[in-house]
Amino acid sequence: MVTSLRPKPGPVRSYRFPEFVDRMLPTGIRLVTVPVAKLPVVTVLVIIDAGSTDDPPGKEGVAALTAGLLLEGTAHFSGAELAEKFERLGASVESGADWDSAFAKITVLSDRVDEATTLLGQVLSEAAFPEREVERLKAERLAEILQLETEPRGLADEKFSEYLYSPESRYSKPDEGSSSSVSGLSRDDVEQFYRARYRAASTTVIVAGDVTVDAARALVTKAFKGWTAGTSERALLVVTARSNRKNVHIVNKDDASQSELRIGHVGLPRKNPDFFETLVMNAVLGGLFGSRINLNLREAHGYTYGASSFYDWRRGPGPFVVSTAVQSEVTMPALREILTEIERIRSAKITEDELSLARDYLDGVFPIRYETTAAIASALATLVIYGLPADYYDTYRTNIRGVTVDDVLKAARSHLHPDELQTVVVGDAKIIRESLAELDLGDLRIHES
Amino acid sequence: MRIPVEIFRLDNGLFVTLSEDHTAPIVAVNLWYHVGSANEKMGRTGFAHLFEHMLFQGSAHVGSNEHFELIQRAGGTLNGSTWLERTNYFETIPSNELALALWLEADRMGELLPAMTQEKLDTQRDVVKNERRWAVDNQPYGTMLEKMQELVFPVSHPFQHSLIGSMEDLSAASLDDIAQFFATYYTPDNAVLSIAGDFDASQAQLLINEYFGPIPSGKGKPPLPSMDLPPVFGRRLREVVYDNVSLPRLFLALRSPVFGSDDYYSASVTAALLGLRKGSRLQRALVRERQIAADAGAFTFDLAKGSDLLVIDVTARPEIPVAQLEEEVEREIDLLHRKGVSKEEVERAIALIETDLIASLQSAGERADRLSMFATYFGSPQLINEQADRYRAVTLESVNALVSERFGEDNRASLIYVPREGVESESMLAAAAGAT
Numbered sequence: 001m002v003t004s005l006r007p008k009p010g011p012v013r014s015y016r017f018p019e020f021v022d023r024m025l026p027t028g029i030r031l032v033t034v035p036v037a038k039l040p041v042v043t044v045l046v047i048i049d050a051g052s053t054d055d056p057p058g059k060e061g062v063a064a065l066t067a068g069l070l071l072e073g074t075a076h077f078s079g080a081e082l083a084e085k086f087e088r089l090g091a092s093v094e095s096g097a098d099w100d101s102a103f104a105k106i107t108v109l110s111d112r113v114d115e116a117t118t119l120l121g122q123v124l125s126e127a128a129f130p131e132r133e134v135e136r137l138k139a140e141r142l143a144e145i146l147q148l149e150t151e152p153r154g155l156a157d158e159k160f161s162e163y164l165y166s167p168e169s170r171y172s173k174p175d176e177g178s179s180s181s182v183s184g185l186s187r188d189d190v191e192q193f194y195r196a197r198y199r200a201a202s203t204t205v206i207v208a209g210d211v212t213v214d215a216a217r218a219l220v221t222k223a224f225k226g227w228t229a230g231t232s233e234r235a236l237l238v239v240t241a242r243s244n245r246k247n248v249h250i251v252n253k254d255d256a257s258q259s260e261l262r263i264g265h266v267g268l269p270r271k272n273p274d275f276f277e278t279l280v281m282n283a284v285l286g287g288l289f290g291s292r293i294n295l296n297l298r299e300a301h302g303y304t305y306g307a308s309s310f311y312d313w314r315r316g317p318g319p320f321v322v323s324t325a326v327q328s329e330v331t332m333p334a335l336r337e338i339l340t341e342i343e344r345i346r347s348a349k350i351t352e353d354e355l356s357l358a359r360d361y362l363d364g365v366f367p368i369r370y371e372t373t374a375a376i377a378s379a380l381a382t383l384v385i386y387g388l389p390a391d392y393y394d395t396y397r398t399n400i401r402g403v404t405v406d407d408v409l410k411a412a413r414s415h416l417h418p419d420e421l422q423t424v425v426v427g428d429a430k431i432i433r434e435s436l437a438e439l440d441l442g443d444l445r446i447h448e449s
Numbered sequence: 450m451r452i453p454v455e456i457f458r459l460d461n462g463l464f465v466t467l468s469e470d471h472t473a474p475i476v477a478v479n480l481w482y483h484v485g486s487a488n489e490k491m492g493r494t495g496f497a498h499l500f501e502h503m504l505f506q507g508s509a510h511v512g513s514n515e516h517f518e519l520i521q522r523a524g525g526t527l528n529g530s531t532w533l534e535r536t537n538y539f540e541t542i543p544s545n546e547l548a549l550a551l552w553l554e555a556d557r558m559g560e561l562l563p564a565m566t567q568e569k570l571d572t573q574r575d576v577v578k579n580e581r582r583w584a585v586d587n588q589p590y591g592t593m594l595e596k597m598q599e600l601v602f603p604v605s606h607p608f609q610h611s612l613i614g615s616m617e618d619l620s621a622a623s624l625d626d627i628a629q630f631f632a633t634y635y636t637p638d639n640a641v642l643s644i645a646g647d648f649d650a651s652q653a654q655l656l657i658n659e660y661f662g663p664i665p666s667g668k669g670k671p672p673l674p675s676m677d678l679p680p681v682f683g684r685r686l687r688e689v690v691y692d693n694v695s696l697p698r699l700f701l702a703l704r705s706p707v708f709g710s711d712d713y714y715s716a717s718v719t720a721a722l723l724g725l726r727k728g729s730r731l732q733r734a735l736v737r738e739r740q741i742a743a744d745a746g747a748f749t750f751d752l753a754k755g756s757d758l759l760v761i762d763v764t765a766r767p768e769i770p771v772a773q774l775e776e777e778v779e780r781e782i783d784l785l786h787r788k789g790v791s792k793e794e795v796e797r798a799i800a801l802i803e804t805d806l807i808a809s810l811q812s813a814g815e816r817a818d819r820l821s822m823f824a825t826y827f828g829s830p831q832l833i834n835e836q837a838d839r840y841r842a843v844t845l846e847s848v849n850a851l852v853s854e855r856f857g858e859d860n861r862a863s864l865i866y867v868p869r870e871g872v873e874s875e876s877m878l879a880a881a882a883g884a885t
Contacts, residue, residue, distance in 0.1 A: 002559040007548030013474035083728035090800030143743040302575025364524010372811040
């Protein structure tokens with residue numbers, strides 16, 4: 001039969017994150033090029049300091065709407081014509097905005113990258129925002145918001161943000177805007193946002209794949225020649241918690257077969273000195289299949305298909321959240337186990353065995369994360385957006401390997417706050433409400449959805 | 450661009466495909482077992498998938514959940530998945546850990562049963578029931594797959610019953626079922642092992658011989674009942690589901706040529722020209738121009754036996770009644786059926802498919818999975834290198850022939866989701882409409 005002798009690993013083969021060249025073009029645009037010659041594919045990713053946190057108050061959703069509209073028409077071509085032009089080149093193209101930036105991205109075969117990038121440059125610098133498309137994209141966003149009413153996962157995420165952050169914090173509202181803010185947006189709002197924020201000095205183009213540094217430079221210089229010079233100041237990011245005490249919210253869904261749970265607090269900004277310790281700490285707590293929370297809720301108790309925790313890394317302090325969906329009847333015991341695990345990792349050192357699982361995983365999986373041009377481009381976008389050092393990826397594995405059990409305990413004590421936990425349950429209030437009183441989750445409010 | 454492919458077969462019947470690529474120190478190990486929900490017996494729907502969960506619960510020399518732990522400790526990613534016709538298990542790991550991944554796969558293929566206990570089965574049954582609640586019951590449109598299977602396949606056809614299974618059948622599964630299923634289907638002669646990435650073929654061959662060689666071959670599996678189906682339904686099929694959803698959504702399915710056949714490629718191009726990306730026909734007509742749809746797409750199931758399905762998927766805008774949604778989609782299909790497509794549409798679709806094909810092959814896991822797929826379904830992993838050519842061979846004429854044969858009124862099955870709580874959604878609709 002199969003040998004009982006477990007194989008030992010062979011000698012480690014070295015790996016380096018692909019070398020990149022980071023230059024400022026004379027036009028003021030920053031160009032990052034990563035030649036990767038594995039397959040004849042190129043990804044071009046444009047990022048602009050025009051994310052949802054740049055939405056002016058009351059205009060929540062304008063960043064996402066503007067980014068979405070980039071591909072919907074120029075002075076010369078309609079949105080339908082643009083889609084046709086990109087797609088005949090086989091270029092999958094998309095644009096959008098997240099909290100920190102707006103982006104436009106194409107992946108295309110390398111023999112068509114010139115044409116596709118030229119078109120992308122033209123589209124971004126000549127966006128015309130046709131009235132009809134503005135209204136259509138708004139209506140599509142409103143349809144999406146309506147869909148959330150019956151989509152427990154998305155609804156739980158959104159309600160958690162709302163109950164976690166103060167109303168003055170941009171993070172308290174959906175990144176793509178609420179129905180009231182989106183309804184109020186006009187073509188003028190979009191145009192103004194675009195003129196103010198889409199500037200050369202706020203823009204980075206990342207080219208990853210089967211391309212040379214010189215070719216990328218010539219291509220991007222030409223394609224983005226129409227880009228408006230100058231920069232745009234970003235407003236100060238306001239991020240405060242809605243409450244400094246514990247609270248629990250039930251968003252009632254009659255007869256729901258599961259409860260969607262979100263429990264957490266305001267976390268940390270992406271650029272912080274404890275990043276690596278916190279990353280390893282979270283991996284042990286809930287970041288891996290073999291983490292404490294998943295093994296407890298799924299493998300020991302069978303409460304759920306999966307449970308995880310994560311820090312949502314953003315420019316400002318995004319949420320720390322434990323996220324799972326459990327059978328309605330076990331909502332209380334599942335929450336109790338989560339609270340226990342958060343307490344436990346703060347009260348005693350993790351074992352060396354737990355540390356090595358998390359550390360070896362994060363170290364070992366590093367090369368697997370960068371197999372595709374799209375993944376490499378996105379990794380470089382992270383450097384740009386959060387202002388991380390150029391050797392970040394070259395020192396990443398050493399930094400992970402340096403984390404100790406003492407560091408993890410320190411990170412757990414500094415960056416997990418049991419007294420500030422906000423709990424959101426999207427589920428059937430009549431089944432769960434009474435049992436929740438057995439836990440110390442803070443004031444209970446029930447919301448009819 | 451060609452991917453290197455080497456093949457060999459062990460005496461016990463295990464089919465092996467190897468594809469070297471030394472650009473990064475990463476290797477993917479991928480196993481396909483030629484068993485899926487189609488092989489389940491009556492009263493045991495969902496068993497193939499429950500069984501997949503049990504494969505992570507340990508084997509003779511591996512503890513419960515240790516498979517996950519050892520691979521993650523090695524810096525690898527892993528999972529498994531179950532489909533109608535197959536079940537797959539896969540790891541991507543640093544290349545110096547290849548032996549570990551092969552040994553773990555061999556141990557559970559050779560000696561799973563010593564590790565199986567009632568307690569583990571009970572826990573995984575609860576996990577799977579929660580997976581069902583999460584992905585199917587408590588998710589808008591989550592019942593689409595099982596309702597579609599039920600609507601379009603005749604009773605007792607192997608594709609007709611639910612893949613995730615009913616709660617009753619999951620409750621009924623026993624350790625005896627596990628033992629029997631394992632002995633029948635989890636045998637080397639019913640599996641394909643693929644390795645893609647940074648490894649040395651001769652060294653891998655030695656490891657495979659050592660670990661998988663001693664596993665005895667199976668006694669053969671019971672034949673499936675006839676899978677054959679006529680090319681069209683022969684009549685209109687239609688089912689309306691009143692459900693907890695916000696917007697009406699229509700899934701319109703057609704019988705289409707089985708995966709891998711020449712006509713399949715024409716069908717796949719047709720699905721792409723109808724629903725892949727913004728420039729596709731349905732996105733352009735229904736989302737952009739007429740603005741009756743919030744979203745529109747089309748895809749094929751890629752079934753290799755019986756009949757494939759081509760599915761058109763359109764979600765209504767809030768103010769659009771179900772009847773109008775159905776009418777407008779049908780009108781598009783009628784137009785397509787009557788007038789066919791243009792050369793430009795075919796070219797657009799093929800260009801997009803080609804980029805996706807090549808971009809996806811950047812990942813070692815993806816390469817290994819496709820090698821296993823072509824080896825399992827057709828005995829020929831080399832087909833991985835012929836896909837772009839087969840798509841390029843699709844012509845305007847072949848697409849129009851397919852459209853004319855398959856898009857008629859005698860080959861349409863509509864599965865329509867309608868918001869259940871009419872009163873409540875009417876008021877929400879009014880609010881949304883008023884807001885625009």
